[in-house]
Amino acid sequence: MENLQNDLFLRACRKEKIDTTPVWIMRQAGRYLPEYRAVREKADFLTMCKTPELAAEVTIQPVDIIGVDAAILFSDILVIPEAMGMHLEMNEGKGPVFHQPVRSSSDVDNLKIIDPFKDLKYVMDAVKLTKKELNGRVPLIGFAGSPWTLLTYMVEGKGSKNFSEIKKFIYNNPKAAHKALEKISDAVAEYLSAKIESGVNAVQIFDTWGGLLSQSDFNEFSLNYITRIIQKLKRTNEPVIVFAKGVHHSLDKLTASGADVIGLDWTMDLGEVKLKTGGKVALQGNLDPTVLYGTEELIRAEAVKVLKSFGAGSGHVFNLGHGILPDVKPENAKALVNIVHEESRIIHSA
Amino acid sequence: MENLQNDLFLRACRKEKIDTTPVWIMRQAGRYLPEYRAVREKADFLTMCKTPELAAEVTIQPVDIIGVDAAILFSDILVIPEAMGMHLEMNEGKGPVFHQPVRSSSDVDNLKIIDPFKDLKYVMDAVKLTKKELNGRVPLIGFAGSPWTLLTYMVEGKGSKNFSEIKKFIYNNPKAAHKALEKISDAVAEYLSAKIESGVNAVQIFDTWGGLLSQSDFNEFSLNYITRIIQKLKRTNEPVIVFAKGVHHSLDKLTASGADVIGLDWTMDLGEVKLKTGGKVALQGNLDPTVLYGTEELIRAEAVKVLKSFGAGSGHVFNLGHGILPDVKPENAKALVNIVHEESRIIHSA
Numbered sequence: 131m132e133n134l135q136n137d138l139f140l141r142a143c144r145k146e147k148i149d150t151t152p153v154w155i156m157r158q159a160g161r162y163l164p165e166y167r168a169v170r171e172k173a174d175f176l177t178m179c180k181t182p183e184l185a186a187e188v189t190i191q192p193v194d195i196i197g198v199d200a201a202i203l204f205s206d207i208l209v210i211p212e213a214m215g216m217h218l219e220m221n222e223g224k225g226p227v228f229h230q231p232v233r234s235s236s237d238v239d240n241l242k243i244i245d246p247f248k249d250l251k252y253v254m255d256a257v258k259l260t261k262k263e264l265n266g267r268v269p270l271i272g273f274a275g276s277p278w279t280l281l282t283y284m285v286e287g288k289g290s291k292n293f294s295e296i297k298k299f300i301y302n303n304p305k306a307a308h309k310a311l312e313k314i315s316d317a318v319a320e321y322l323s324a325k326i327e328s329g330v331n332a333v334q335i336f337d338t339w340g341g342l343l344s345q346s347d348f349n350e351f352s353l354n355y356i357t358r359i360i361q362k363l364k365r366t367n368e369p370v371i372v373f374a375k376g377v378h379h380s381l382d383k384l385t386a387s388g389a390d391v392i393g394l395d396w397t398m399d400l401g402e403v404k405l406k407t408g409g410k411v412a413l414q415g416n417l418d419p420t421v422l423y424g425t426e427e428l429i430r431a432e433a434v435k436v437l438k439s440f441g442a443g444s445g446h447v448f449n450l451g452h453g454i455l456p457d458v459k460p461e462n463a464k465a466l467v468n469i470v471h472e473e474s475r476i477i478h479s480a
Numbered sequence: 481m482e483n484l485q486n487d488l489f490l491r492a493c494r495k496e497k498i499d500t501t502p503v504w505i506m507r508q509a510g511r512y513l514p515e516y517r518a519v520r521e522k523a524d525f526l527t528m529c530k531t532p533e534l535a536a537e538v539t540i541q542p543v544d545i546i547g548v549d550a551a552i553l554f555s556d557i558l559v560i561p562e563a564m565g566m567h568l569e570m571n572e573g574k575g576p577v578f579h580q581p582v583r584s585s586s587d588v589d590n591l592k593i594i595d596p597f598k599d600l601k602y603v604m605d606a607v608k609l610t611k612k613e614l615n616g617r618v619p620l621i622g623f624a625g626s627p628w629t630l631l632t633y634m635v636e637g638k639g640s641k642n643f644s645e646i647k648k649f650i651y652n653n654p655k656a657a658h659k660a661l662e663k664i665s666d667a668v669a670e671y672l673s674a675k676i677e678s679g680v681n682a683v684q685i686f687d688t689w690g691g692l693l694s695q696s697d698f699n700e701f702s703l704n705y706i707t708r709i710i711q712k713l714k715r716t717n718e719p720v721i722v723f724a725k726g727v728h729h730s731l732d733k734l735t736a737s738g739a740d741v742i743g744l745d746w747t748m749d750l751g752e753v754k755l756k757t758g759g760k761v762a763l764q765g766n767l768d769p770t771v772l773y774g775t776e777e778l779i780r781a782e783a784v785k786v787l788k789s790f791g792a793g794s795g796h797v798f799n800l801g802h803g804i805l806p807d808v809k810p811e812n813a814k815a816l817v818n819i820v821h822e823e824s825r826i827i828h829s830a
Contacts, residue, residue: 292805297770301778344746344768344801346785378728379747396694397729418694420647428651435696451694455642 132331136268139200140331143369143391143412145445151437151474152199153467154271156373157453158192159204163460165191175220179205185256186263193268195460197467200269200332203257203325207275207336210317211284213249215242224289231287233299235306244317246324253321257328272330274322276337276374277314277359278352281307284314293342300351307351315355319362326365334371334393335359341376348380353387360388371414375452385411396451400439413440416451417466422458426465433469442477482681486618489550490681493719493741493762495795501787501824502549503817504621506723507803508542509554513810515541525570529555535606536613543618545810547817550619550682553607553675557625557686560667561634563599565592574639581637583649585656594667596674603671607678622680624672626687626724627664627709628702631657634664643692650701657701665705669712676715684721684743685709691726698730703737710738721764725802735761746801750789763790766801767816772808776815783819792827 134140138152160166166188170178178184189204208226212218219227232238247254260270275283285296300307322333340352352374360370372384373393384392385407394403394415403413421432433448440446448470454463484490488502510516516538520528528534535554542548558576562568569577582588597604610620625633635646650657672683690702702724710720722734723743734742735757744753744765753763771782783798790796798820804813 292770294770294773294805294807297768298773301771301774341747345749347768376726376747379749397691397726399695399729418647418697420642420644421651423644423648424651455644457644 132266134266134269134331136199139269139447140369142444142447143332143371144367145409145412148444149475149478150471151446151448151478153448153470154198154200154202155192155196155450155454155463155466156202158196158198158202158463159188160454161456162454162458162463163191163195165195175206176218179209180252182252182256182259186260189256189260189270190263192463193264196464198268200271201260201264202271202273202334203253203260203330205253205256205273207273207280208283209250209253210244210274210314210321211280213242213244213246214313214317215240216284226283226288228284228287231295232281232284232310233295235303235309238306238310238313241310241313243313244320246321250321250324254324254328257325257330261329269331270329271332271334271371272322272325273334273336274318276335276340276352276372277311277318277355278343279337279339280314280318281310282339282342284310293339296342300347311351311355312358315358316362319359322359323362323364326363326368330368332369332371333363334373335389337372337374337377340374345379348377349383353380353383356384356389357387369412371447373414382406391447393449394451398451400436400446401441404440404445409445412445412447414447414449416449419450419452419455419458422450422454422462422466426462426469429462429466430469430473433466434473437470437474437477442480448474482616484616484619484681486549489619489797490719492794492797493682493721494717495759495762498794499825499828500821501796501798501828503798503820504548504550504552505542505546505800505804505813505816506552508546508548508552508813509538510804511806512804512808512813513541513545515545525556526568529559530602532602532606532609536610539606539610539620540613542813543614546814548618550621551610551614552621552623552684553603553610553680555603555606555623557623557630558633559600559603560594560624560664560671561630563592563594563596564663564667565590566634576633576638578634578637581645582631582634582660583645585653585659588656588660588663591660591663593663594670596671600671600674604674604678607675607680611679619681620679621682621684621721622672622675623684623686624668626685626690626702626722627661627668627705628693629687629689630664630668631660632689632692634660643689646692650697661701661705662708665708666712669709672709673712673714676713676718680718682719682721683713683715684723685739687722687724687727690724695729698727699733703730703733706734706739707737719762721797723764732756741797743799744801748801750786750796751791754790754795759795762795762797764797764799766799769800769802769805769808772800772804772812772816776812776819779812779816780819780823783816784823787820787824787827792830798824
């Protein structure tokens with residue numbers, strides 16, 4: 131067993147006793163940090179993902195600079211479609227582009243089955259190197275996109291306003307859509323299992339686009355495949371976090387997916403969700419990311435609201451309700467971490 | 481009293497007995513119709529808004545072509561900020577732009593108080609002309625943006641991904657934000673009252689960006705001002721519809737705003753909301769707009785799901801859960817209207 135100096139995050143995921151609420155920040159290894167931008171100036175985004183030394187460096191930055199209780203391996207959810215054979219282009223400012231998006235059954239058939247230890251070896255190397263450099267200071271999280279979110283990117287091919295292409299695909303070719311989702315699920319399960327074998331202490335599945343779907347479509351096209359992944363994961367006691375943005379209607383169903391932790395966006399009330407899910411899972415979230423534009427006073431007031439909404443007891447991992455925005459001041463992120471530690475100790479000792 | 485040949489829409493808004501569920505479609509006067517595009521080729525978007533003959537023409541098109549049970553006056557929510565003194569530019573394909581967005585207290589002070597009968601006379605003229613040309617066939621709806629949604633556009637100045645500017649504004653200058661929201665509320669109340677006086681049979685308030693806010697911020701920065709408008713409206717028995725996209729958490733509070741009808745996006749379950757709101761308001765919605773990309777079979781199956789979710793009894797206005805998309809086939813919109821009429825008659829007569 132690994133000896134972690136700070137295991138608050140893992141303890142909270144498992145609803146074990148804690149005296150301080152752990153906090154990490156989605157996109158914490160990101161552009162708001164000048165230290166990140168300095169690395170980014172030397173290498174493009176995909177090169178950073180594919181160079182273990184650079185990925186490890188930016189992964190550890192927020193642990194050193196911001197003081198978060200967990201690191202999350204710097205990477206991108208689209209490395210999986212790329213490994214499945216899709217040519218990925220990361221355009222500066224314009225977001226990722228697949229010039230040959232998935233649009234037909236034969237496109238789905240052409241998606242390759244991956245061996246993550248070979249096809250995504252650079253990720254596994256980054257995990258090992260990061261673990262070595264972290265040297266047990268905090269746990270390391272690995273992540274992947276949900277099959278629905280990945281398929282959305284793969285079918286749209288580029289940024290979208292109305293997500294017309296993915297919707298046309300599932301409504302007019304549901305068989306091919308399900309086949310694609312199955313293939314992607316298996317790839318994600320293998321990938322996350324390989325990350326766990328390589329050393330990550332927890333995994334998070336991001337369902338960024340689950341909120342585009344009606345309740346029954348969410349169930350059919352997203353939740354089913356998240357559940358499939360969790361069932362297939364090879365793990366011992368590494369917690370699984372599912373973050374499904376905008377999926378206010380299916381939080382109870384998500385608790386039945388096998389996830390240990392449900393991540394919430396900032397429109398949810400932690401206390402209400404805690405009641406609704408009956409304490410069966412831990413909860414992660416959910417400060418409005420734009421609160422970090424405010425003063426330290428405002429940040430404190432809003433962070434305390436989130437902490438009190440969950441209340442005393444374990445099972446809460448503090449986070450933002452979405453990724454940190456690139457124009458946030460690093461000192462505000464740092465202030466947030468201190469505030470969460472400080473204020474939660476008061477709540478837990480009361 | 482006006483003698484309407486088809487008052488199904490108004491009866492459903494008032495929860496009076498009906499034998500057929502009425503249906504209209506958000507953005508029904510829009511680009512998916514070749515007849516609309518033909519008018520649009522001759523005049524730019526703002527000219528269409530400001531020329532009563534053109535506005536009336538495209539307003540009536542979906543009544544003739546698609547067979548909807550209500551018309552909604554063609555216009556844009558940004559005519560109010562423009563009347564308040566902001567220079568508005570409608571860029572082809574890029575969306576609306578305010579080159580001098582609201583960013584400070586003095587910008588707020590500079591917003592003009594409007595007299596809708598003078599400053600937006602073209603809208604009132606369009607209402608009168610449309611009413612005359614509709615000649616009692618179906619009711620006419622007038623609309624406005626909510627103060628929060630209008631302020632979001634006024635502060636951002638152009639399309640936004642993260643809505644950073646409006647969030648910075650409310651968190652760092654809440655006093656100015658509230659002053660702006662008050663001024664806009666009063667302008668919207670006067671504007672909708674003038675539309676009612678000019679002849680519209682119902683009004684809809686669009687809170688497109690309410691879903692950006694946490695629950696308490698929604699209450700403070702959006703709901704309060706929607707309530708203020710409804711209280712100030714000069715009306716006799718014209719129903720007020722509030723459509724607040726993504727505001728899953730505050731539907732019960734919206735029923736206390738004085739609205740007669742709550743519009744729902746497609747992530748909500750009509751039956752659940754009906755239970756939650758205790759039948760105090762009528763509900764409008766909420767088919768996923770992308771279902772119209774599917775076959776007639778799919779459209780029927782999904783429309784029936786929506787109808788059955790509400791169930792028998794009055795108080796349901798069928799609509800999409802968001803505006804119709806520009807690349808939908810008009811025949812699919814027409815099919816939807818027929819399907820809703822046909823299938824709802826079966827439900828109501830059972």
